[in-house]
Ligand code: MN
């Protein structure tokens with residue numbers, strides 16, 4: 001059994017892991033494994049660069065949208081979908097370094113028409129709803145039904161597709177169970193439930209596709225999560241696969257952060273992360289977990 005403090009610190013590690021995976025993976029985003037190897041041998045430093053020309057330790061839309069959502073929940077002291085959408089609008093107006101086309105379309109649709117659920121679109125099976133879902137998982141800790149509702153609502157602001165919905169629920173469940181002490185077999189069983197419903201997500205015989213298609217993204221994350229034995233090796237694995245590496249890094253980072261906990265996160269990565277980002281994600285994670293059903297029980 002984990003103590004309440006350990007559970008809280010795993011929530012913090014999940015948000016820190018997300019930001020670290022984003023910062024680390026941005027360097028190799030849209031490269032292929034051969035190009036990465038030629039340039040870095042094995043990429044394992046937060047060194048910035050990449051196609052965005054990022055400063056070392058800076059993060060991209062994956063972390064920024066997560067922070068925007070987390071702030072909206074914390075400011076409202078509860079779930080507030082229009083508050084989240086408003087923060088996405090403010091974030092987009094601030095000319096972010098990167099924004100996905102499906103995210104842009106959904107945010108514009110909210111700005112112009114007040115729509116908080118994008119219409120179903122067969123092309124919306126991108127990973128943009130999953131990459132930023134962590135705050136919804138932290139805020140709903142210990143209530144699976146509430147988690148399902150919130151992760152899907154936030155995703156559908158921009159991405160309305162059953163594969164995205166199912167991916168969000170699966171990752172949300174893995175994060176929550178990992179935070180409360182699940183072992184790797186239990187996490188693997190959660191992926192089995194997803195694969196039973198959507199066989200596409202099968203990740204045995206992983207083919208190495210790491211695109212922004214949510215199926216490729218989760219196959220990459222799951223492959224490295226279950227074939228490595230540490231936070232560090234899991235993240236090194238996904239970011240050296242290239243493709244949508246900042247996003248596979250972010251998703252692997254949130255699950256592995258929750259699973260391995262704060263002591264498993266290399267200091268050199270934590271220290272390299274932008275100070276303001278590190279402090280804010282740790283603070284927001286703690287507030288979200290305290291606001292959750294688990295947190296309200298614990299604080300009684
Ligand atoms: Mn990104």
Ligand code: MN
Pocket residue numbers: 029244245246247
């Ligand atoms: Mn990306």
